Amino acid sequence: MFLKCLDIVGFKSFADKTHIDFADGITSLLGPNGCGKSNIVDSIKWVLGEQSTKTLRAGRMEDVIFNGTDKRKPLQYAEVALTIDNSERNLPTDLTEVEIKRRVFRSGESEYYINKNRCLLKNIRELFFDTGVGKSAYSILEQGKIDQILSQRPEDRRYIFEEAAGISRFKMECNEASKK
Numbered sequence: 001m002f003l004k005c006l007d008i009v010g011f012k013s014f015a016d017k018t019h020i021d022f023a024d025g026i027t028s029l030l031g032p033n034g035c036g037k038s039n040i041v042d043s044i045k046w047v048l049g050e051q052s053t054k055t056l057r058a059g060r061m062e063d064v065i066f067n068g069t070d071k072r073k074p075l076q077y078a079e080v081a082l083t084i085d086n087s088e089r090n091l092p093t094d095l096t097e098v099e100i101k102r103r104v105f106r107s108g109e110s111e112y113y114i115n116k117n118r119c120l121l122k123n124i125r126e127l128f129f130d131t132g133v134g135k136s137a138y139s140i141l142e143q144g145k146i147d148q149i150l151s152q153r154p155e156d157r158r159y160i161f162e163e164a165a166g167i168s169r170f171k172m173e174c175n176e177a178s179k180k
């Protein structure tokens, strides 16, 4: 499973439609301070369902929408679409390519889509469960995260191993069943 491309409109500093193709191998984002490198990483976390404004470096969720400059008016919504190559079927679907999309309006309403079909955040979470991608997973390692992993309480660190071993899904199903 690897990232194929990212389409951003109105997310943080990306007022214009921005398309990024991820070629084979390593992709580096280069540019001066404040040009939007971290905003691209934020957009990937966001489309994967991140709900924590702190993690997204925003005060409120509305702050992820382009808020204008001297020359440009603020936009009314932000939209990010991430296309993933699923030819190895790591995601639990038969499709070779999966596009997930999230849109948020100033009213705070969020919409989620999987391959253009409207869905719930829960469906996005389920899609990435046990893949190491998604909220609280280890696919995005930021400055300081390695230290955090090393110094975490053993129970917290265990979560990462459970996700890598692919048993988080069963633990969640077990918890849900015991609630019924």
Ligand code: ATP
Residues within 6 Å of the ligand: 011, 012, 013, 014, 031, 032, 033, 034, 035, 036, 037, 038, 039, 040, 063, 064, 065, 066, 067, 068
């Ligand atoms: P550094 O090299 O310092 O880490 P960077 O390239 O990672 O910089 P970012 O943090 O991605 O930079 O981008 C910061 C810029 O994004 C700031 O100029 C900030 O004003 C702008 N920005 C953040 N949110 C919004 C928003 N909602 N609307 C418009 N611009 C925004």
Ligand code: MG
Residues within 6 Å of the ligand: 037, 038, 039
């Ligand atoms: Mg940065």
